[in-house]
Amino acid sequence: MTRTTLPAVDLQTLDGKPARLDELARGRPVLVSLWATWCDACAREFDALARLDEAVRGEGAAVIAIAVGEPLSTVASFVQRRALPYPQLVDEHFQLADAIGQTRVPATLVLGRDGRVLYRGGAFDQGALMAFRAAVAEARAAVVTEATGRPDHAAR
Amino acid sequence: MTRRPLVAAALLAILATPTRTASGDALDSAAIFGPPQPYAIESIKTRYTHLDQRGHGYQSQAGGPPGDEALTVEQPQLEVIARQGEHIVHRLWVPLDVVTGASPDALDAISSASRTTEAGSIEIASTWQATRATAATVHGGFHLEENYRSYDVGGAVTHSFADDNATIAVSLNQVMDWFDGYDIRGNRLDRVGRSATNVNLGLTQLLSPTTVGHLDYGVTLQNGTLGNTWNAVPLASGTLGGELLPAFRQRHAFVGRLAQWLPWKGALHAYYRFYVDDWGLRAHSAEVQLYQRLSAWLWLRLTYRVHQQNGVSFFTTAASPTATRRTADSDLAPFIAQTFGGAVGVDLRMIPRLRQLYADFSYERYVRTNDLQIDVYSAALGVRF
Numbered sequence: 001m002t003r004t005t006l007p008a009v010d011l012q013t014l015d016g017k018p019a020r021l022d023e024l025a026r027g028r029p030v031l032v033s034l035w036a037t038w039c040d041a042c043a044r045e046f047d048a049l050a051r052l053d054e055a056v057r058g059e060g061a062a063v064i065a066i067a068v069g070e071p072l073s074t075v076a077s078f079v080q081r082r083a084l085p086y087p088q089l090v091d092e093h094f095q096l097a098d099a100i101g102q103t104r105v106p107a108t109l110v111l112g113r114d115g116r117v118l119y120r121g122g123a124f125d126q127g128a129l130m131a132f133r134a135a136v137a138e139a140r141a142a143v144v145t146e147a148t149g150r151p152d153h154a155a156r
Numbered sequence: 157m158t159r160r161p162l163v164a165a166a167l168l169a170i171l172a173t174p175t176r177t178a179s180g181d182a183l184d185s186a187a188i189f190g191p192p193q194p195y196a197i198e199s200i201k202t203r204y205t206h207l208d209q210r211g212h213g214y215q216s217q218a219g220g221p222p223g224d225e226a227l228t229v230e231q232p233q234l235e236v237i238a239r240q241g242e243h244i245v246h247r248l249w250v251p252l253d254v255v256t257g258a259s260p261d262a263l264d265a266i267s268s269a270s271r272t273t274e275a276g277s278i279e280i281a282s283t284w285q286a287t288r289a290t291a292a293t294v295h296g297g298f299h300l301e302e303n304y305r306s307y308d309v310g311g312a313v314t315h316s317f318a319d320d321n322a323t324i325a326v327s328l329n330q331v332m333d334w335f336d337g338y339d340i341r342g343n344r345l346d347r348v349g350r351s352a353t354n355v356n357l358g359l360t361q362l363l364s365p366t367t368v369g370h371l372d373y374g375v376t377l378q379n380g381t382l383g384n385t386w387n388a389v390p391l392a393s394g395t396l397g398g399e400l401l402p403a404f405r406q407r408h409a410f411v412g413r414l415a416q417w418l419p420w421k422g423a424l425h426a427y428y429r430f431y432v433d434d435w436g437l438r439a440h441s442a443e444v445q446l447y448q449r450l451s452a453w454l455w456l457r458l459t460y461r462v463h464q465q466n467g468v469s470f471f472t473t474a475a476s477p478t479a480t481r482r483t484a485d486s487d488l489a490p491f492i493a494q495t496f497g498g499a500v501g502v503d504l505r506m507i508p509r510l511r512q513l514y515a516d517f518s519y520e521r522y523v524r525t526n527d528l529q530i531d532v533y534s535a536a537l538g539v540r541f
């Protein structure tokens with residue numbers, strides 16, 4: 001398991017606004033999916049990521065997809081055409097991918113609520129889901145501890 | 157002091173419902189990935205290939221020496237990929253061959269018995285993804301032809317490491333052939349056989365975010381009747397004799413591949429192979445292939461390949477009648493071969509009703525300096541489920 005802190009890299013939202021993953025992910029566990037429009041293996045993940053997004057949206061966790069190495073317009077039209085429901089960022093010039101040493105798509109990261117990379121893997125699979133589930137549980141315990149001054153299990 | 161437990165209880169009440177949902181059933185594997193399917197067909201692909209060969213070779217008696225090597229092959233084939241549970245994938249491949257036209261073999265030259273030859277194969281490969289990094293594949297199959305039977309079996313293991321940036325692969329394959337032997341006049345001799353044992357070792361390495369390199373070494377040991385028994389060899393006396401080949405052959409192949417992603421939605425593949433065996437044959441092959449996606453539904457592939465070989469040490473077109481090794485097989489002669497090809501693929505996923513269909517069409521022309529030309533036309537239609 002790799003534990004590194006996310007670098008501060010400028011990305012773009014689909015409407016061209018600057019965005020940073022470390023800021024969007026701060027304070028909540030996030031599953032990050034790196035993908036590309038030409039990638040068939042990435043396309044096979046769309047449905048599962050959409051279901052995961054629906055499951056955790058508004059629950060203090062998030063799914064964020066980052067399209068790597070392609071122009072914003074290409075990604076935006078693809079996302080619109082495929083009606084992908086989860087948040088999207090664009091890393092057109094491999095800045096984030098290079099900074100975290102991620103060399104292929106699909107790739108999946110799980111970030112803890114403190115911004116650390118808790119999991120790095122290829123396609124979104126059982127291993128990634130287990131890591132994300134653990135991150136969500138850990139975040140929940142941390143929130144309870146902060147609120148009560150006691151660990152989650154003691155509160156129960 | 158007394159307010160703190162109340163605040164905590166309220167917070168817990170707020171936190172409890174959503175977090176239980178997020179970390180419980182809603183994040184269940186089946187809820188996210190869908191229920192596991194015990195058996196599902198992932199794709200079916202059909203391909204039809206037409207091969208048109210023209211040329212002359214000394215091994216054929218058809219048309220007089222050097223003999224006519226004209227033939228055509230019609231080959232329909234079917235590929236089915238099925239998933240069994242989460243970790244096992246099966247691939248079934250069934251090619252059928254119908255060889256028509258003037259066959260170069262002695263049977264046609266003398267009796268026309270196999271002027272049209274039907275052949276078929278069934279190959280099954282099953283891959284078990286043991287862990288995220290390790291997969292094992294076993295395969296087996298058989299080939300049926302009029303007077304020919306071939307069985308093959310093999311296995312391979314691949315393992316990824318260094319964050320999937322490198323993959324090593326080892327494979328072992330065994331082929332056994334049995335067929336009827338005939339002399340150059342078409343007289344049946346006896347049942348003969350041969351075996352081939354092959355070991356391959358490969359390393360695939362990610363060299364940069366957009367470059368993949370691959371190295372492979374393979375050794376093949378063949379034993380038995382290594383020719384087809386009815387090949388003719390011109391003798392110095394002006395008559396024809398049978399081919400005389402060693403009963404053992406040790407073959408080595410070294411392969412290097414490079415795949416470079418191009419920023420304009422293209423990819424460049426380069427390939428080099430060095431081959432050497434103990435029959436004295438040395439060969440160099442190089443290939444470049446440019447893959448270009450032209451639009452979301454259309455791609456193009458261009459291929460150029462060149463092959464040069466020096467021929468086996470006992471290749472001859474005027475053999476001594478007392479030679480213990482002799483062949484005039486044009487495949488074992490010195491030659492340079494070039495292949496020019498192109499393919500167009502159409503992905504129909506942009507059309508909702510045809511989203512799962514794809515098709516491709518390809519053409520290749522193979523030209524050899526020792527008088528052999530082959531045109532290969534191929535069309536495929538596939539469906540992904």
